[in-house]
Amino acid sequence: MRNDIVAIMKKSLIIFAFVCFLAGGALVAQNYLTRPQSPLTLATDDINKFLADLPAGNLAGLREDPKGKEEFRKQIARSLAIVAEAEQRGLFQKPEVKSQLDIAYAQIVGEMWNRRPEAKEKPIGKGDIEAFYRERPTAFEDFLTQNPQFRQAPKMDELKEKYGEFQVARLRGEAAGVNKTAAFQLQWRLLQANIVGNEIIGKLQESAKASAEEIEAYYKAHPEEFEEYKASHILISTTQPPASPDGKTPAKALTEAEARAKAEGLIKQLQGGADFAKLAEQYSDDPGSKKQGGDLGYFREGMMVAPFFEGVKALQVGSFSAAPVQTQFGFHIIKLLDKRPKPLDEPTKREVGEKLRQRKVENKLDELVARYGIVVPSDFTVPPAPAS
Structure with a gap:
């Protein structure tokens, strides 16, 4: 993702x-x-x-x-x-x-x-x-x-x-x-x-090195760039055959309509009290996160494709998507697990300095x-x- x-x-x-x-x-x-x-x-x-x-x-x-x-x-x-x-x-x-x-x-x-x-x-x-x-x-x-x-x-x-x-x-x-x-x-x-x-x-x-003052000023002026989010997701893919609880993989990927309907069905299960992590393990088509219950760890703006990140930002901690979020990979159900500010520590200073130098x-x-x-x-x- x-x-x-x-x-x-x-x-x-x-x-x-x-x-x-x-x-x-x-x-x-x-x-x-x-x-x-x-x-x-x-x-x-x-x-x-x-x-x-x-x-x-x-x-x-x-x-x-x-x-x-x-x-x-x-x-x-x-x-x-x-x-x-x-x-x-x-x-x-x-x-x-x-x-x-x-x-x-x-x-x-x-x-x-x-x-x-x-x-x-x-x-x-x-x-x-x-x-x-x-x-x-x-x-x-x-x-x-x-x-x-x-x-x-x-x-x-x-x-x-x-x-x-x-x-x-x-x-x-x-x-x-x-x-x-x-x-x-x-x-x-x-x-x-x-x-x-x-x-x-x-x-x-x-001649493009950023000064300490420029780094601190950028950090203060762009707090949204230094918000870290932790989220889980369930991906229903439109580009690869879907995961199947019985281990039998269909021969082709779902159509867009089929994938959307499947995601909407899983949202209804979540609204009925189903466990998000268990549904991710069963149904998610993201092999990199499904074994962790869909957990993607912490990330920031620019680390995820834009529609997915916008879907994350729209959530409150502990809530999940009310409707599937579509990206080029398929449809996602997202759950926001945590949100925190990233401190201006040495790694962040180096990161900001490199960004300003590149700019x-x-x-x-x-x-x-x-x-x-x-x-x-x-x-x-x-x-x-x-x-x-």
């Missing part, structure tokens, strides 16, 4: 599995990677094409979170500002940054190609990899020279094959022009931001957005969820 919706951007939504596997230089278009990349004033269609080219499953949080689109827009703008600031500081000329960009470029082009229908019609086979090495007999040795740590790899033949497959996908993508699309242009800049972001943000953090950094990034004239529209369209 804790709010663990994956953030839409790790600034770019790019899967780095093979980047981490190879972690070094590659045979790519160096002139493309190192030439100056001016910031973009994005058009709505640029973002639409970018989102359409991403795996639909990666966009669940953006579709479900009402504030997700605006946060996504802000992060796009801040990422482009990081790229502009990095160019200003000459970070893209550093050898270690160039090396990361080389392999990242191949990663993006290859993955964008592999998501195309024509890539599925003609998958990369062993013959394609052999042809790649016949035309470039020193390619793998060049890679090992640039990345000597991989000379100790236990499965060198497998590494060579994977590297060849990776490069064939990159070449096919370039031949198809995926590196000239609007989706690529935006994704490339976002990945640049991901690579140099730590250094830029680190510089901004140097200052975000403000500095927004100043960079304005300085470099970066414009990101908000009227883009999130692709619908794939049919189940």
Whole structure:
């Protein structure tokens, strides 16, 4: 139940599995990677094409979170500002940054190609990899020279094959022009931001430390953020097969109407004097809390999804939901067990200090957005969820 919706951007939504596997230089278009990349004033269609080219499953949080689109827009703008600031500081000329960009470029082009229908019609086979090495007999040795740590790899033949497959996908993508699309242009800049972001943000953090006075003032001005709640809940899921007292699990999840009706039935039992913890153990679809009678422990604002937390705040200690509370997980019956203020102790001071520092950094990034004239529209369209 804790709010663990994956953030839409790790600034770019790019899967780095093979980047981490190879972690070094590659045979790519160096002139493309190192030439100056001016910031973009994005058009709505640029973002639409970018989102359409991403795996639909990666966009669940953006579709479900009402504030997700605006946060996504802000992060796009801040990422482009990081790229502009990095160019200003000459970070893209550093050898270690160039090396990361080389392999990242191949990663993006290859993955964008592999998501195309024509890539599925003609998958990369062993013959394609052999042809790649016949035309470039020193390619793998060049890679090992640039990345000597991989000379100790236990499965060198497998590494060579994977590297060849990776490069064939990159070449096919370039031949198809995926590196000239609007989706690529935006994704490339976002990945640049991901690579140099730590250094830029680190510089901004140097002047963003919160003072003791700022920490205390924030604590006093926002008492609601430091209220801790302890609650139990019974979840009737609409995303997974329901719990069953007899141990027989149905083959599919309940519909929304079925789940609501089941939750309403349990509320009637509670109103008739049934024990909340026992009903949670029997019927809750939350495996993390049902064995504890639905007990979620203490939490604060921001640690639970918003509809659930609003349902908690509406209760008096000892009371339970008069009607089911709906979230993306299903329907909840909530019981508030305790409420207490969190003291301004050392852990809380560190937490508030970090929050204020993060806020200052975000403000500095927004100043960079304005300085470099970066414009990101908000009227883009999130692709619908794939049919189940």
